[in-house]
Amino acid sequence: LSEADAAAELAAALREAAAAGSSDARRVAAFRAGGMAKGAGAGAARAAEVRGALAGMFASKKAPGAREAAACAFEALVRGLGWAFEVDALELFPALVSAQGDTDKDARKAALKAGKVFFSKASAPCAKLAFPMLLEGLVAKQWRTKEGCLKLMKDIAKAAPSQLEQSLPAVMPTMMEAVADTHDKVHAAAVAAMPGVCGVVQNAETQTLMEVFVNALTVPDKATDVCLDRLMEVTFVNSIDSPSLALMVPVMLRGLRDRNQVVMKQSCQAATNILNLCLDSAAVAPFAPPLVYELQKAAESDSPDVREVSVKALDALQVGLGDIKASEVEAKAAEAQRSIAAHAAEAVQSWGLEPALAAHVARLAASFEGTARLSPVSTALQAALKPIAKS
Secondary structure (H helix, E strand, C coil): CCHHHHHHHHHHHHHHHHHCCCHHHHHHHHHHHHHHHHHHCHHHHHHCCHHHHHHHHHCCCCCHHHHHHHHHHHHHHHHHHHHHHHHHHHHHHHHHHHHCCCCCHHHHHHHHHHHHHHHHHCCHHHHHHHHHHHHHHHCCCCHHHHHHHHHHHHHHHHHCHHHHHHCHHHHHHHHHHHHCCCCHHHHHHHHHHHHHHHCCCCCHHHHHCHHHHHHHHHCHHHHHHHHHHHHHHCCCCCCCCHHHHHHHHHHHHHHHCCCCHHHHHHHHHHHHHHHCCCCCHHHHHHHHHHHHHHHHHHCCCCCHHHHHHHHHHHHHHHHHHCCCCHHHHHHHHHHHHHHHHHHHHHHHHHHCCCHHHHHHHHHHHHCCCCCCCCHHHHHHHHHHHHHHHHC
């Protein structure tokens, strides 16, 4: 067949898949298209305008069968063309992420399988570009999309552990938000995915603590102090890498936000010990802003012991950052804190709250102190509400 003839047959197979009346028929037609693409090459796929065809199928709001067929065809083309399909696959990946939360069960199932195959076949640079898109799905408004992306994350941990390990510093904050999600199914999916996600870390000493890490990350109220104790007991032979820090830092931050000064002290001590074992400043840098913010708050604690150990932890962080100046990180953290405080004060003034209501809102804000992204906002709101509540 000429390239033009192959492209015509490929386009026809995709149309057949979209119009098929059953899941089996859609999958057969989609994989026939994938086989044609493999035989004819990427040029035929481009000539058939595969990317546009699949985008249209994914966007078929009133045709769940077409959306299922799009996911099946995506999988088949990834299998058939491999790296030659990566450019198109990345363009289509946001649609595949959205399909993880499709209202149709068969479309969701096909999208989940396609995502798993994509990450198992993708090159490391391609996977690195795709992970941020997947994380967008984890913070989507629709709970089904969050749940579906968490299920995909669980499968990726098995199918592409090395790719996931390298992206763990970006993945873990979003995973922590999913664990704290108020929707039961999202929370359950995050808890179910966490052991596999954490398990991709290859550092030998970190692996020995895997169970306590998973407990601390999924039930922080009950397991943070236990994890911090174990963390300080372990003798690390290997240098601590970025994926290991991705598990350790959320536990430390949770401890620093705890109102129990003993737990705060444990967190500072653990941070000092761990940061002294980090030989790569680039591995430390992504975690510096939240650590600086929480350690500076701890340095203002009422407890002299907490203040003392927090200063030591800040010093260890500065050493760990090496050529990356801790003062620059501190300045950025302080600038962000001032911006949040200014916006909080402006918002509170516009509300016109009575003292009793202001006190109640302050208590509500305080309940978010233990959460990753809302802790700075919580602190700023409480500070802005305090004068009104006392008036």
